[in-house]
Amino acid sequence: MLFLDLLIQGLLQGSIYGLIAVGLTLVYGLLRILHVAHAGLFTLGGYICVIVTNQTSSFLLAVLTSMILVGLAGMIIYRICYQPILDQPPFVPLIASIGLFIAMEELFRIFFGAYGLSFTELPLQEPLALMQINLKQAEWITIASSVGFVAMLAFLANRTKLGLAWKATVTDPEIASSFGVNIIQVRYLNFFIGSSLAAVSGCMMAVLNNLVEPTMGSVPSYKMLAIIVLGGLGNVRGTLIAAVLLGIIESYGTIYLDDLLDRDSIAFVFLIIALMIRPQGLFQRH
Amino acid sequence: MAYEISLLIVMGISITAGLSLNLITGFCGQISLGHAAFMGIGAYTSALMTKNGFPFFPSLAAGMLLAGIAGFFVGLSSLRVRHDFLAITTMGVGFLFIGLVRQQDALGGEMGISGIPDPGLGKIGFLLLVLGCAALVILFCQFMKRSWLGFSFDVVADDEDTALLMGLNVTQFKLIAFAIGTCLAGLAGGLYAHNVRFIDPESFGFIESITVLSMVVIGGIGSVWGVVIASAVLSVLPLWFQFIEDYKLLVYGLLLFSVMRFSPGGLSAIFSKIFTRSLK
Amino acid sequence: MSPLLFVDSATIKFGGLSAIQDITFHLDSKELLGVIGPNGAGKTTLMRTITGIYQSQKGSIELEGIQISNLPIHKRVKSGLSMSQQLVRPFKSMNFLDNVIFAAGHRKTQKPLKTIFLKSRIEEKQKAMNLLEQLGISDMALEKPEKAPLGYLKRLELARAMALEPKILILDEPLAGLNQGEAEKLADTLKTLNKQGQTMILIEHNLREVMRICSRLIVLNNGKILAEGEPNSVFKQTRVQEAYLGEKINAGT
Ligand SMILES: Nc1ncnc2c1ncn2[C@@H]1O[C@H](COP(=O)(O)OP(=O)(O)OP(=O)(O)O)[C@@H](O)[C@H]1O
Numbered sequence: 148m149l150f151l152d153l154l155i156q157g158l159l160q161g162s163i164y165g166l167i168a169v170g171l172t173l174v175y176g177l178l179r180i181l182h183v184a185h186a187g188l189f190t191l192g193g194y195i196c197v198i199v200t201n202q203t204s205s206f207l208l209a210v211l212t213s214m215i216l217v218g219l220a221g222m223i224i225y226r227i228c229y230q231p232i233l234d235q236p237p238f239v240p241l242i243a244s245i246g247l248f249i250a251m252e253e254l255f256r257i258f259f260g261a262y263g264l265s266f267t268e269l270p271l272q273e274p275l276a277l278m279q280i281n282l283k284q285a286e287w288i289t290i291a292s293s294v295g296f297v298a299m300l301a302f303l304a305n306r307t308k309l310g311l312a313w314k315a316t317v318t319d320p321e322i323a324s325s326f327g328v329n330i331i332q333v334r335y336l337n338f339f340i341g342s343s344l345a346a347v348s349g350c351m352m353a354v355l356n357n358l359v360e361p362t363m364g365s366v367p368s369y370k371m372l373a374i375i376v377l378g379g380l381g382n383v384r385g386t387l388i389a390a391v392l393l394g395i396i397e398s399y400g401t402i403y404l405d406d407l408l409d410r411d412s413i414a415f416v417f418l419i420i421a422l423m424i425r426p427q428g429l430f431q432r433h
Numbered sequence: 434m435a436y437e438i439s440l441l442i443v444m445g446i447s448i449t450a451g452l453s454l455n456l457i458t459g460f461c462g463q464i465s466l467g468h469a470a471f472m473g474i475g476a477y478t479s480a481l482m483t484k485n486g487f488p489f490f491p492s493l494a495a496g497m498l499l500a501g502i503a504g505f506f507v508g509l510s511s512l513r514v515r516h517d518f519l520a521i522t523t524m525g526v527g528f529l530f531i532g533l534v535r536q537q538d539a540l541g542g543e544m545g546i547s548g549i550p551d552p553g554l555g556k557i558g559f560l561l562l563v564l565g566c567a568a569l570v571i572l573f574c575q576f577m578k579r580s581w582l583g584f585s586f587d588v589v590a591d592d593e594d595t596a597l598l599m600g601l602n603v604t605q606f607k608l609i610a611f612a613i614g615t616c617l618a619g620l621a622g623g624l625y626a627h628n629v630r631f632i633d634p635e636s637f638g639f640i641e642s643i644t645v646l647s648m649v650v651i652g653g654i655g656s657v658w659g660v661v662i663a664s665a666v667l668s669v670l671p672l673w674f675q676f677i678e679d680y681k682l683l684v685y686g687l688l689l690f691s692v693m694r695f696s697p698g699g700l701s702a703i704f705s706k707i708f709t710r711s712l713k
Numbered sequence: 714m715s716p717l718l719f720v721d722s723a724t725i726k727f728g729g730l731s732a733i734q735d736i737t738f739h740l741d742s743k744e745l746l747g748v749i750g751p752n753g754a755g756k757t758t759l760m761r762t763i764t765g766i767y768q769s770q771k772g773s774i775e776l777e778g779i780q781i782s783n784l785p786i787h788k789r790v791k792s793g794l795s796m797s798q799q800l801v802r803p804f805k806s807m808n809f810l811d812n813v814i815f816a817a818g819h820r821k822t823q824k825p826l827k828t829i830f831l832k833s834r835i836e837e838k839q840k841a842m843n844l845l846e847q848l849g850i851s852d853m854a855l856e857k858p859e860k861a862p863l864g865y866l867k868r869l870e871l872a873r874a875m876a877l878e879p880k881i882l883i884l885d886e887p888l889a890g891l892n893q894g895e896a897e898k899l900a901d902t903l904k905t906l907n908k909q910g911q912t913m914i915l916i917e918h919n920l921r922e923v924m925r926i927c928s929r930l931i932v933l934n935n936g937k938i939l940a941e942g943e944p945n946s947v948f949k950q951t952r953v954q955e956a957y958l959g960e961k962i963n964a965g966t
């Protein structure tokens with residue numbers, strides 16, 4: 148039973164990783180920027196969720212508000228932080244992004260305190276047994292939302308005009324724009340969608356832990372980088388597989404590797420080994 | 434007086450650390466987000482040795498050597514991956530380092546190592562040692578920049594592929610940069626350990642790596658004096674203004690962001706712009 | 714006597730596409746060999762294979778009778794090959810002069826650990842300045858490549874390649890971006906260099922200059938050698954005319 152429990156914990160963790168990392172890999176695919184501040188948006192999403200839930204006692208409303216506000220915040224970050232430095236060498240936006248992320252974490256601490264916030268009444272705690280697996284509602288919803296949102300994303304990308312425009316822009320911005328695609332709009336949309344997915348995972352994280360704290364993004368911030376690299380930068384499917392795999396490996400690793408390594412560095416053992424064997428990432432098509 | 438001395442010591446160590454990263458990232462163009470790990474190797478090695486009765490200077494040297502060897506091996510990764518990928522790999526190395534140290538009781542685990550012995554040079558003696566090291570590193574960097582080694586680093590940083598077509602053994606140059614840079618980081622780490630006389634994994638974590646990187650970036654990637662000034666100022670700012678200590682990270686974060694956003698060449702680019710303008 | 718360069722069955726595939734296939738040819742000392750062919754014929758790919766940017770999937774490459782097919786790029790450069798690329802790649806952070814000075818210092822940079830003790834650039838600077846003057850771009854010596862016109866950048870590529878003092882100088886479309894007057898002048902410079910004993914391979918679309926200065930031609934088409942020989946006789950062959958006419962007709966539609 149322990150085996151199964153660990154697997155499910157891993158899946159759960161992997162779903163959260165996946166939701167954050169997808170947004171990041173979307174940004175990388177489009178702009179070749181390692182958008183570290185994405186983890187700050189994840190934290191922001193969690194905070195908005197807790198605050199709105201506590202004010203209105205509607206979790207659903209809180210998640211929607213969080214998605215919209217964080218999506219907008221993502222667009223603002225693109226506009227003021229990245230757009231002016233797109234033509235610089237890659238480390239410039241990367242370091243700018245790290246700076247922004249650190250500043251965001253500090254702002255959360257200064258505004259909401261170092262110890263974070265909790266729900267006054269924690270939603271979605273009833274147990275729910277499906278297929279003989281007993282989890283809390285919140286845990287089911289986490290897994291379901293990651294599957295759901297990613298499926299929706301795949302649908303958007305493959306079946307809609309918008310998705311085609313997006314794909315064309317990723318492949319070759321110049322050709323896309325000569326076919327009348329508005330590249331700037333595609334970028335804004337990209338940031339909006341990616342950031343709102345980060346918001347969703349922030350909300351889920353808040354419910355699962357009944358806590359949002361200023362540093363809740365720091366572990367995801369670097370782990371998601373490892374994930375998108377393993378997934379083959381810019382590759383959504385690879386990123387998801389990598390996220391879930393990492394969740395599961397960590398879940399077992401905590402039990403079996405604990406004497407040697409702490410949980411949060413397991414990702415990097417895999418990252419480094421994988422990169423040395425396949426410098427282009429695990430799932431990159433050539 | 435004691436207060437001024439400790440300020441100067443902190444400055445000197447930061448300058449050494451900043452320049453050591455500048456050598457790798459600034460001169461040779463290989464970005465590293467895990468530099469603090471090498472300071473950590475120097476710190477842990479020398480601290481464990483002096484704690485076990487070895488004299489100070491050989492311990493310091495052993496720390497440098499070990500850090501340099503580790504740097505050499507991490508440098509091998511730069512032969513496989515570039516740019517963004519290298520940034521993430523080195524970041525991974527940083528996390529791996531603290532992840533490993535945390536779980537090893539022999540290295541003090543989460544609690545770190547306390548009671549590191551005094552090097553026995555006296556306050557002034559230690560200050561002179563630190564400043565001497567910083568001065569030597571500055572001179573070394575200046576010297577290197579003007580040599581054909583520095584010239585070759587410039588070329589590798591500019592365009593590796595074309596560097597190969599100029600007959601340059603790019604691999605060896607990158608490894609040299611990593612080995613020297615991390616060896617000097619080991620020096621900074623050893624000095625740090627014997628100044629504070631307490632170390633733990635967090636002292637060499639991601640934030641520390643970013644702090645060193647911010648010194649390089651804010652000073653101006655590749656510029657020696659820019660990095661010296663930025664390291665000196667950034668390291669003591671929080672000590673001078675108590676209120677900054679609370680907002681230290683906010684200030685670092687915003688500085689990193691603003692410099693990259695508005696002047697990716699750092700302070701040195703701003704200065705040279707003002708300078709050339711005033712000449713016209 | 715073995716030829717200076719011998720390329721045997723060079724073959725490169727990109728995915729499913731054979732960029733070059735079983736190309737075999739030789740180059741004698743002091744020759745000026747022209748390599749021509751329509752766009753996409755595989756000329757650049759062939760040169761990149763010789764310098765080691767791509768690894769041939771078959772056969773071998775010998776320089777002065779010594780196998781170089783397994784050497785990395787920088788060792789091939791050291792053993793006497795240098796190339797000026799079709800797509801210019803100047804070091805953007807340095808001015809024209811420093812770009813060439815660095816190449817001129819190729820002997821100094823051979824032993825990386827020793828480079829820290831080497832400081833003087835006087836000799837290299839002199840050499841570099843001479844090259845810039847010879848190629849008519851010395852007026853840009855202290856400018857960064859950023860704003861320079863293509864004709865200047867092309868000649869900068871050439872100057873760097875020459876500064877490496879190669880046994881074989883490989884030039885990939887050095888005349889592109891120059892007007893006819895400049896092209897003629899540069900072609901004359903190349904011819905003179907060749908007369909002074911420099912072995913060269915010249916890829917060019919400017920057929921007029923190619924016919925004027927090359928002693929022997931290789932025509933590539935679809936990754937294969939279509940014809941080879943003395944320039945005038947090569948152009949009399951109908952399949953060469955077809956390849957070029959075909960291209961012109963395609964270009965016209
Ligand atoms: N790196 C690459 N990846 C995939 N295909 C390539 C690559 N380089 C060249 N090709 C293809 O190989 C073929 C030969 O290209 P190559 O550049 O060698 O031609 P070329 O004769 O130099 O043409 P041009 O006169 O236009 O310079 C072309 O079809 C080209 O599209």
Ligand SMILES: [Mg+2]
Binds near residue numbers: 756
């Ligand atoms: Mg070509």
